Amino acid sequence: MKKLFTIAVMAIFSIAALNAQDYKYIGAPKCKMCHNKPATGDQYGVWSTKLHANAMKSLSNELSMEYAKKNGIADPTKEMSCLKCHSTYYAVDASLRGGINPNEGVSCETCHGPGSKYKSPAIMRSQEASIAAGLIVPDKALCETCHNPENPFHKPFNYEEALKLIAHPNPQAK
Numbered sequence: 001m002k003k004l005f006t007i008a009v010m011a012i013f014s015i016a017a018l019n020a021q022d023y024k025y026i027g028a029p030k031c032k033m034c035h036n037k038p039a040t041g042d043q044y045g046v047w048s049t050k051l052h053a054n055a056m057k058s059l060s061n062e063l064s065m066e067y068a069k070k071n072g073i074a075d076p077t078k079e080m081s082c083l084k085c086h087s088t089y090y091a092v093d094a095s096l097r098g099g100i101n102p103n104e105g106v107s108c109e110t111c112h113g114p115g116s117k118y119k120s121p122a123i124m125r126s127q128e129a130s131i132a133a134g135l136i137v138p139d140k141a142l143c144e145t146c147h148n149p150e151n152p153f154h155k156p157f158n159y160e161e162a163l164k165l166i167a168h169p170n171p172q173a174k
């Protein structure tokens with residue numbers, strides 16, 4: 001009985017894993033089509049001026065080059081141990097890159113989940129339907145997958161303060 005139960009649970013998990021694989025990363029320019037209106041908060045415009053959108057650039061700046069030299073890294077822009085936190089594209093399996101660009105840095109879909117299935121307006125208007133289609137509601141734990149001491153340039157992370165610095169609210173949302 002116990003064994004059968006275990007098999008059933010495993011089957012459910014593998015179906016969930018298969019479904020998760022259906023969600024592809026479509027890239028920030030796709031989100032921009034709808035999320036660039038000042039009246040609803042221009043999330044794309046706000047994000048693009050912040051460090052997340054520009055995180056790939058840091059991997060070739062002077063600090064990175066100096067760190068690379070000291071630690072025997074040939075090129076930080078090609079180094080997975082840096083890219084995994086500085087780029088959504090490189091952090092996800094190649095089979096899931098449905099249009100995302102390597103230079104997007106830490107892109108919308110790192111925090112909100114891969115958008116291929118939730119991007120239609122009918123789904124997006126319902127948070128419940130969006131979550132069922134792959135939307136993630138970001139929380140502190142998600143931020144801390146990158147904002148942690150594994151980062152060679154880590155600074156103490158204050159979640160509440162950090163949220164204010166990246167805020168891109170929709171003034172029309174309830």
Ligand code: HEC
Nearest residue numbers: 030031033034040108109112115119120121124125127170
């Ligand atoms: C075709 C239009 C469209 C596209 C494309 C689109 N969205 Fe949306 N999104 C909406 C609409 C409409 C809402 C409802 C609120 C509003 O009017 O802004 C929404 C809401 C959201 C919300 C709030 C969800 C909630 O209820 O918590 C998030 C987060 C979001 N979108 C992220 C994204 C991301 C990330 C992408 C790209 C992967 C994306 N959207 C692509 C139209 C779109």
Ligand code: HEC
Nearest residue numbers: 050051054055058085086106110138142143146162163165
């Ligand atoms: C995939 C990894 C990753 C995740 C997840 C992540 N960040 Fe970041 N964040 C970075 C990187 C990398 C930088 C630095 C970019 C640079 O300087 O090149 C950064 C920079 C920042 C900054 C400075 C931004 C600025 O423009 O001044 C803030 C604030 C921040 N993150 C807050 C957050 C919050 C809040 C969350 C969760 C909702 C979060 N981050 C999730 C990787 C991440």
Ligand code: HEC
Nearest residue numbers: 058063064067076081082085146147150151152153154155
């Ligand atoms: C665990 C995730 C993570 C890894 C791994 C990581 N970074 Fe970062 N990096 C971040 C975050 C988050 C920030 C933003 C600083 C902060 O708030 O802690 C950042 C900031 C930076 C900055 C800006 C620092 C400043 O003070 O202006 C540089 C440069 C940088 N990282 C280079 C690298 C290089 C080079 C590597 C690989 C050797 C690397 N990072 C690996 C997450 C990471």
Ligand code: HEC
Nearest residue numbers: 028031035043044047052106107108111138168169170173
């Ligand atoms: C570093 C993580 C991070 C990135 C990158 C990011 N967001 Fe968000 N986003 C958040 C957080 C955190 C919230 C606030 C969630 C909440 O209020 O519960 C949010 C909220 C939103 C909302 C809802 C606003 C509201 O008030 O209803 C939309 C829409 C949205 N983001 C779209 C985007 C789009 C489009 C991009 C890329 C252009 C993007 N986000 C990039 C973390 C991120």
